[in-house]
Amino acid sequence: MSVLPFDQRDGFIWMNGNLVAWKDATLHVLSHGLHYASCVFEGERAYGGRIFKSTEHSERFLTSAQLLDFEIPFSAAELDRAKQLVVDKNNLQNCYVRPVAWRGSEMMAVAAQNSTIHVAIAVWDWPSMFDVEQKMKGIRLDIADYRRPDPLTAPCRAKAAGLYMICTISKHRAERRGYADAMMLDWQGRVAECTGANIFFTVNGVIHTPIADCFLDGITRRTVIGLAKKRGIEVIERRIMPGELTGFEECFICGTGAEVTPVSEAGPYKFTPSAISRAMIDDYTAEVRPKQQAA
Ligand SMILES: Cc1ncc(COP(=O)(O)O)c(C=O)c1O
CATH class of the missing domain: 3.20.10.10 (D-amino Acid Aminotransferase, subunit A, domain 2)
Structure with missing residues (x-):
């Protein structure tokens, strides 16, 4: 079974406060998150269009970033709204929800205090199988x-x-x-x-x-x-x-x-x-x- 690669799909991804076309949700190869693993994420699911325990996931996301010594520039309530918006805009009912935050490209060394923090939220179809x-x-x-x-x-x-x-x-x-x-x-x-x-x-x-x-x-x-x-x-x-x-x-x-x-x-x-x-x-x-x- 061939699965369409994740960078070649259609739809909308929320990136740093805006919805962008799926293909435009990119980052530069010189990103601290990629080289030094300064990256945190969440894995959530929506059932019937509603994200299960969304706020708990948003709070864990914020805590994960703090543990890596960076602040996500959105509140849990803002993240909850953004996640629901992405689910709705992509017209999905049963799906996976992937928030991710990473340090950007301002500094390419171990120390990265002045990096911009980027946040994206993507969703993809994931039917629930209750077999x-x-x-x-x-x-x-x-x-x-x-x-x-x-x-x-x-x-x-x-x-x-x-x-x-x-x-x-x-x-x-x-x-x-x-x-x-x-x-x-x-x-x-x-x-x-x-x-x-x-x-x-x-x-x-x-x-x-x-x-x-x-x-x-x-x-x-x-x-x-x-x-x-x-x-x-x-x-x-x-x-x-x-x-x-x-x-x-x-x-x-x-x-x-x-x-x-x-x-x-x-x-x-x-x-x-x-x-x-x-x-x-x-x-x-x-x-x-x-x-x-x-x-
Ligand atoms: C390593 C690891 N442990 C446990 C879990 C279960 O966490 P949760 O129930 O919050 O999805 C996950 C994520 O799904 C995980 O990646």
Whole structure:
């Protein structure tokens, strides 16, 4: 299947306060963001034309930039309005929303205090597939060689481009080996997350998930924890060592892109997607679905 490259599509992209034609949303090759990874972004989804948890994403976007020592020159409310405008102008209902901010071209060295901060928002079609039976088969995870870094070595709470270098390498290796994704450990060898999603396990009706102290505390992760608690399911956030995975029954990952996706295997560890995974898929689906379409 050939997919139209992202720079050759039609529509509108919001750039630094204005809507521009898709092909005109360009930056110079000498941009600090490209050379020195001074770039943060968000990944969001609209369902039925409305962005799920838009303000939480806008706030995380602003925080990510601050953690990289720059200020995005728009407020969360302005970003929320801009994102909705791009969804509406591109006439999309179910789509991915990608805000990105980066340091520009004024300084091409490590120090870049005088750079202009650029912000863009693009959207693209991403239908929501609520095929539960397909999902319940579970995906297979490799175990990545790279580990989530020590918080003293990287701004790990930021959704920053630089932190994805090891994710891309790990995901490529996983795919080459026939897996859907890779589970990453952290710098202390504890279970952390996947290359673009958080991870959960279950045993005896209780959900266990790693403490998000050195990886992205996903907005979906927090949503799923809230939904589980609402059902009366206990959720324990704790340190989980890989050796403990033999004792778990179910495993699922979650994120804006993954939504809730059950896992059947992570390296040598096997899981059987069942009641809790299904319940979390159902609850998350109901949560994101636009209210007027809800059953
Ligand atoms: C590395 C990583 N972890 C976790 C997540 C989940 O975050 P969210 O639920 O906010 O999409 C993502 C993004 O989707 C991610 O890229």
